[in-house]
Amino acid sequence: MKIIYCTHSLCNPGGMERVLVNKVTYLVEKLHWDVSIVTTDQKGRPSFYPLPAGVRVTDLGINYSDDNVKSVTGKILGYLQKRRRHKRLLTSLLEREKPDIVVSLYPSESSFIPDIKDGSKKVLELHFCKYFRLQYGRKGLLGIIDKWRTHQDERIVRRFDKFVVLTNEDKEYWGNLHNIEVIPNAAMNMGGHFSDVANHRVIAVGRLDYQKGFDRLIQAWCYIQRDGRYQDWHLDIFGQGEWHEMLENMISERNLNDSIRLNNPTNQIGREYAQSSLIVMTSNYEGFGMVLVEAMACGVPAVAFDCKCGPRDIISDGENGLLVSNGDIPGLAEAMMKLMGDYELRRRMSVKARQVVDTYSEKAVMDKWVRLFTSLAVK
Incomplete structure (x- = not known):
């Protein structure tokens, strides 16, 4: 089995990064599958969590995060430009690699990846709840964009072969989707460390x-x-x-x-x-x-x-x-x-x-x- 995961980066000590590395390690070391990772914003930085030997990480150098400091207009124009380049480079990579399955960890490539006809099945894995864009309560144009993108998410997720959420609660928010499944994150072995709950x-x-x-x-x-x-x-x-x-x-x-x-x-x-x-x-x-x-x-x-x-x-x-x-x-x-x-x-x-x-x-x-x-x- 050949699988490619698409994500933002691996350099941060976040839960999503740790979960991805844990899954890749399991698939490579226990099942001996061919697994690689494609990033958009790695910028040459090392993975915070160590990857198993043989796992290739390819950074496309899109660098969406560079636009975070720009004005609202600059963010929108920058995103659209970077998105076109992202689609072109990822399409070329998938056509060359020919994976069996491509997993998007959302949201950068989620809007266009089902359009890439490389022969692979497409899976969307959401590590946030459905309403994550609205939790900030942003006003003005950004608030309007947040509401519009939340509405668009409902259309986007239907286009994937499988759409995976982490909780039954979130599944209820998405409604009766034909392709939705619930797969939680795992409770990993913490090295045999256990609390006696005595420390204050x-x-x-x-x-x-x-x-x-x-x-x-x-x-x-x-x-x-x-x-x-x-x-x-x-x-x-x-x-x-x-x-x-x-x-x-x-x-x-x-x-x-x-x-x-x-x-x-x-x-x-x-x-x-x-x-x-x-x-x-x-x-x-x-x-x-x-x-x-x-x-x-x-x-x-x-x-x-x-x-x-x-x-x-x-x-x-x-x-x-x-x-x-x-x-x-x-x-x-x-x-x-x-x-x-x-x-x-x-x-x-x-x-x-x-x-x-x-x-x-x-x-x-x-x-x-x-x-x-x-x-x-x-x-």
């Missing part, structure tokens, strides 16, 4: 940007610190991104430097989970919530905003974690303190949290992918 440490992991909502977590931590009972607890946030300086300023302005740390991403996140007693997710939106599954597989109970989409599929409220209405910051603080103040509750939830691997084990998830790819290849 809370962990959060993700990119420092609007999506992950760590400003809301810092606000909730203010409530906790004012309570006075949890002065010996610490919050560690692991990530990088454009909000780093803003979050640092929030921490300093609220005199929280002694209890909150912003840490660089790490390749040894399993060890960090094992040294924590609570994972918190404060995202404004998600596609799945990979860090929840990873931490829970290490026995770490979870507290999360019930955002679209993911936490509701992963967390059984009151059993392996707690769900809080999205945006309810005082409620988030109360949920965190409920677990922080009750070791026996954390211990019971830890046992349940580890059972997440029953649903999201690597084998269970990859079996679904293998069945999907095999069924397409024989058609």
Whole structure:
């Protein structure tokens, strides 16, 4: 089987990048399939997560992200120009490589890749929820474009041989599509690291940007610190991104430097989970919530905003974690303190949290992918 994955880049320490590398590693090392990756914005940077030997990465040098600093008009014109070049270069590559299956990780090539008649089956894999474009609430022309593109997404996804979403919740939002399937991300082995939930440490992991909502977590931590009972607890946030300086300023302005740390991403996140007693997710939106599954597989109970989409599929409220209405910051603080103040509750939830691997084990998830790819290849 010959498969080509199309994505933005591999240089960032994000969940989508980690999931892609994990899947490619499984397909290459366990099934000995021919798998390669095509990027648009790699810019010569190394992959943050190591790829197995023999996996080729081809960067087309489109560099969509270069237009992020331009005006609205500049962004639109730049995107249209880059998109034409992207289609031309990707068409040439696919006609030359002749893969059995091409997987788009959305959104750069999703609008045109079904038009490339290279003989391969086309799969669209969405790592965000259907309404991810609207979560920013942008106004003016950009807001109009967000609404238009969300509407266009419904037309685009129907053109693929298979359209894969990560949660049952998101599948419901898309409606009765003939080609839709749900395949979640896997709870990977974190190196045998497990938490005893005794350390007075809370962990959060993700990119420092609007999506992950760590400003809301810092606000909730203010409530906790004012309570006075949890002065010996610490919050560690692991990530990088454009909000780093803003979050640092929030921490300093609220005199929280002694209890909150912003840490660089790490390749040894399993060890960090094992040294924590609570994972918190404060995202404004998600596609799945990979860090929840990873931490829970290490026995770490979870507290999360019930955002679209993911936490509701992963967390059984009151059993392996707690769900809080999205945006309810005082409620988030109360949920965190409920677990922080009750070791026996954390211990019971830890046992349940580890059972997440029953649903999201690597084998269970990859079996679904293998069945999907095999069924397409024989058609």
